[in-house]
Every structure is written in structure tokens, then in C-alpha cells.
Amino acid sequence: MSLYCGIACRRKFFWCYRLLSTYVTKTRYLFELKEDDDACKKAQQTGAFYLFHSLAPLLQTSAHQYLAPRHSLLELERLLGKFGQDAQRIEDSVLIGCSEQQEAWFALDLGLDSSFSISASLHKPEMETELKGSFIELRKALFQLNARDASLLSTAQALLRWHDAHQFCSRSGQPTKKNVAGSKRVCPSNNIIYYPQMAPVVITLVSDGTRCLLARQSSFPKGMYSALAGFCDIGEDYRAVLN
Numbered sequence: 001m002s003l004y005c006g007i008a009c010r011r012k013f014f015w016c017y018r019l020l021s022t023y024v025t026k027t028r029y030l031f032e033l034k035e036d037d038d039a040c041k042k043a044q045q046t047g048a049f050y051l052f053h054s055l056a057p058l059l060q061t062s063a064h065q066y067l068a069p070r071h072s073l074l075e076l077e078r079l080l081g082k083f084g085q086d087a088q089r090i091e092d093s094v095l096i097g098c099s100e101q102q103e104a105w106f107a108l109d110l111g112l113d114s115s116f117s118i119s120a121s122l123h124k125p126e127m128e129t130e131l132k133g134s135f136i137e138l139r140k141a142l143f144q145l146n147a148r149d150a151s152l153l154s155t156a157q158a159l160l161r162w163h164d165a166h167q168f169c170s171r172s173g174q175p176t177k178k179n180v181a182g183s184k185r186v187c188p189s190n191n192i193i194y195y196p197q198m199a200p201v202v203i204t205l206v207s208d209g210t211r212c213l214l215a216r217q218s219s220f221p222k223g224m225y226s227a228l229a230g231f232c233d234i235g236e237d238y239r240a241v242l243n
């Protein structure tokens with residue numbers, strides 16, 4: 001019995017370690033893409049794109065549920081060309097995640113109709129016919145999506161909405177410019193950087209008897225430490241932080 005329990009514990013530890021290792025690897029890769037425009041552009045070459053129109057995701061019906069189709073960069077360029085659009089429109093896309101194999105996932109809204117967008121809005125009916133799907137309001141389809149697609153599309157919608165609402169610098173009034181990943185916007189006139197809002201989720205004190213685990217940053221004054229805290233990126237599931 002003790003041998004069986006020992007094997008079960010080791011297996012559980014192995015899978016927990018593997019899950020944590022995968023999470024850390026993905027997080028580091030996404031951080032690299034957010035900070036390095038060239039790396040993000042390279043990731044787009046082999047990545048996949050989820051399409052939106054006016055913040056409604058493109059969905060297809062399959063066996064009483066919705067599926068979110070993905071498109072390669074080449075497919076997206078062909079699609080834009082067919083509708084007389086320049087491939088430069090892909091610069092409006094935002095990074096929303098990646099697979100365990102480091103395939104980057106992006107979201108692009110083809111329905112933005114702003115004079116500050118690099119391209120005009122594409123007509124919804126024609127796009128739906130060409131893509132063999134429908135642009136459906138996310139809250140109406142959320143519970144008919146699988147967990148991964150629901151999470152990704154929620155993140156994508158929140159990030160696309162943030163960019164649409166933060167096109168100007170609050171100090172200078174000048175248009176801001178996003179980086180390739182869409183993780184920030186910068187005002188060229190004064191170099192102010194705007195980031196999507198993060199939400200505090202949990203703060204905890206890890207203790208062991210009279211000892212406790214604290215953390216510090218290099219910017220902290222000497223002798224200053226902090227308890228551990230977790231924050232959610234825009235659109236992120238809070239359970240990912242708690243886990």
C-alpha cells in the first residue's frame with residue numbers, strides 16, 4: 001500500500017512539475033514576443049489568426065456548438081487581397097496567446113471603422129460568405145465554445161476593445177501607436193507608454209512557522225520586501241493566476 005501511495009505521489013508531482021514548467025515556458029515566450037517587435041513579426045509567419053468584426057468573433061457551427069476557425073498569415077493575406085485590402089492591415093492584430101509548441105496566436109478585427117485605422121472596415125456579409133462562418137456577439141456564444149476558445153476570444157475581445165478606445169495620448173492629444181504584439185501603445189510626441197489595465201487578484205503570505213517568504217524588486221529601497229501578489233492581464237482568467 002505504501003509503495004502504491006509513493007508511486008501515485010511521484011506521478012502527481014511529475015504532472016504538477018510538467019504543468020508548471022509548461023506554463024513558465026509559455027509565459028517567457030509570450031513576454032519575449034511582447035518586448036521584441038522583430039521576434040513577434042517572425043512569430044506571425046508561423047502563427048494563427050482569429051478574426052473579429054466590430055468585436056464579434058468569427059464562428060462556425062459544428063454539432064450544436066461553435067468553433068473558432070484560425071487562419072495562417074498566408075491565408076489572411078490572400079483574404080485581404082481578395083477584398084482589395086493591403087496586407088499592412090495585419091499590423092492591427094494583437095497577440096493573445098500561444099500553444100505549448102510556441103505557435104503564437106493573434107486576433108485581428110476587420111470591422112474597425114475609424115479614421116485612425118490604417119484601413120476602412122470590411123463589409124460583414126461579404127466576409128461571412130467568404131469565410132463560411134458568422135460574426136457572432138461573444139456573450140451570446142460563450143457557453144457554446146470550448147474552454148480554450150472561450151478564454152482566447154475573451155482575451156482578444158478585451159484587448160481589441162482597449163486599443164480601439166486608447167488611440168490618443170491623454171496628455172498631448174496626439175495619436176498613439178501600438179507595438180507589434182499590441183501589449184502597449186506609445187505616444188510618439190512625448191514617449192508616454194500606455195499599457196492595458198491589470199487587475200489585482202490575490203495577495204498572500206507564504207509562511208512556515210516563524211518564517212515567511214517575501215519578494216523584492218531591484219528598484220526597492222534597501223531593506224524593503226513585499227508579500228507575493230498575483231495580477232490578471234486584460235481578459236485573462238483569474239484561475240490561471242491562482243493556479
